[in-house]
């Protein structure tokens with residue numbers, strides 16, 4: 001109850017809460033993309049030669065590609081030469097402690113409530129903060145190191161563990177996979193790298209807070225998580241962004257590899273600036289997330305709570321290669337005002353007796369458009385595959401839209417596929433009923449939305465579930481009455 | 482004695498159509514009033530206007546509830562001030578359990594009175610106690626509000642909520658319709674158990690049947706947007722015997 005109460009308190013009178021920019025001196029590259037820019041980025045990060053070659057190959061491929069037009073979203077054409085591809089907070093030499101971190105930056109973190117401070121660390125959260133392009137601070141390294149866990153910026157991994165990065169990068173999402181993954185491969189700035197050794201259960205939630213901070217800067221994160229045999233890791237990605245006028249492009253790539261009997265739980269709470277009520281500003285979020293269940297009995301589970309961005313284009317997917325492997329996708333996607341989301345998942349069944357579960361909960365309000373797009377594909381070699389999909393839509397008001405595009409491609413007759421879908425609406429009748437019981441409209445929406453999203457929220461680590469619940473309420477604020 | 486509810490010359494309707502054409506009604510503490518009348522006479526409209534439904538525009542008259550101007554309050558304020566409507570057609574809320582719904586409602590009510598929310602254990606105990614009144618099984622608590630409930634279960638759930646919220650004024654809109662005789666007895670038993678000298682009940686029905694169980698102090702006949710006749714419990718019996726036509730005829734002559 002207390003948490004619900006504070007949600008309601010938060011709901012009262014807050015516009016986009018995280019709309020501020022920090023004033024840290026930035027090192028910027030001029031706008032535009034060319035081979036030179038790719039070389040510059042790679043040199044800046046002191047990358048090995050093979051990495052530069054890999055980037056250049058991706059860049060050349062990207063030049064031959066076209067932006068996808070199939071998603072159910074519309075936006076003005078992006079000028080990729082009008083974007084800055086490199087920005088980094090000017091860094092002082094070797095930050096040994098928090099005291100040395102730019103106080104402006106710390107103030108920003110405090111405003112965002114990023115758990116860099118002692119209390120939060122004690123709460124068991126190791127944070128790898130990415131402010132624009134360079135990872136600033138990583139905590140809990142020592143404890144993780146003892147267990148042989150690597151959790152660091154990918155740029156650091158390229159330096160300290162180049163063989164591991166080289167072995168896995170681009171194996172799940174090849175640079176040529178799609179327009180945005182090619183772009184990301186060419187110019188990715190930084191991101192997280194995680195390696196969990198054989199048989200190790202990572203004792204804490206690994207958490208990265210992304211934040212887009214520089215004006216006009218495209219953000220190209222690259223995350224690679226490898227869970228070796230019999231290991232377990234839970235990773236959380238959370239995002240907030242400052243309010244601005246111009247649209248900002250974000251094209252991240254996340255790759256997950258789960259070996260035999262390993263399990264990766266990847267949770268996202270995404271709250272980027274969605275644009276104002278008239279649809280100005282806001283983040284364009286074109287992200288490619290894919291995991292592979294490489295070994296038998298491995299498991300990958302995506303959980304996402306998406307409330308932000310002007311446009312979301314995102315399909316966390318699982319390639320179920322190992323026999324008896326399991327893929328899961330739990331999603332709550334909220335769109336309000338002029339937001340557009342085309343999101344869903346792909347489950348590719350390759351191994352025998354593989355199982356997938358999809359629970360998608362779309363919530364549309366205002367004049368927003370919310371699409372679920374899902375593909376369940378069972379290859380001929382996949383004996384006894386099973387899928388269960390649940391795709392629900394909740395409409396708030398009459399002006400919004402919900403669309404579902406579930407695709408099935410089943411090449412093996414032994415597959416069992418179940419699909420359920422519902423559409424419900426928070427209409428006048430429901431709201432009046434709640435009002436008549438003393439529950440005001442804002443609280444009623446929060447109550448209903450949280451009930452509706454419960455199954456997904458339950459998948460999140462406890463403290464993030466509370467955060468996510470707040471986000472849902474905040475993002476739907478003022479959506480009725 | 483201040484009345485709980487005092488309605489004077491209330492007119493209300495939708496868009497260009499007047500549905501309530503001048504209602505006068507005074508309900509005192511401890512009283513049960515029955516409002517009867519044929520279908521379409523405006524009973525549910527009256528209940529909705531009292532609860533503050535925006536679909537209906539009040540064009541004249543006044544309503545005082547516990548000394549305050551009721552029409553000046555939002556629907557949720559009316560509820561928190563102690564006005565309860567048992568809906569003729571209770572709605573379903575998917576994904577919100579009956580328990581969670583009531584926890585929110587009770588907390589809002591307590592907040593309004595400057596009280597902290599009940600501890601979970603206290604709240605559970607309260608629900609258990611009140612469910613007994615309407616012989617509702619506790620398995621309903623975890624189910625989505627009214628979803629998949631039978632007609633009778635929904636009606637019992639309305640009375641259960643009323644028991645939880647302990648309103649000063651309860652308006653029951655055809656809570657009896659669609660109930661078999663056992664359910665009717667249970668619902669009526671619940672309502673009777675909640676009666677006290679500090680609250681009042683307005684029972685809307687068009688069958689005399691319910692009034693065998695909930696004995697009214699006053700019976701009103703609503704027809705064509707007006708209260709055309711009021712009397713004691715015997716009026717209901719007379720209506721049962723003679724139907725509404727004689728009242729309609731008398732009312733037409735007077736009008």
Ligand SMILES: Nc1ncnc2c1ncn2[C@@H]1O[C@H](COP(=O)(O)OP(=O)(O)O)[C@@H](O)[C@H]1O
Nearest residue numbers: 495500518519520521522523524525526527536
């Ligand atoms: N929202 C509405 N829109 C249009 N007509 C309505 C509405 N509500 C009530 N009415 C009309 O007003 C009259 C009274 O309805 P109602 O109050 O439901 O009667 P009762 O409950 O006595 O059967 C009926 O003719 C009904 O059709």
Ligand SMILES: [Mg+2]
Nearest residue numbers: 524525569655
């Ligand atoms: Mg009616």
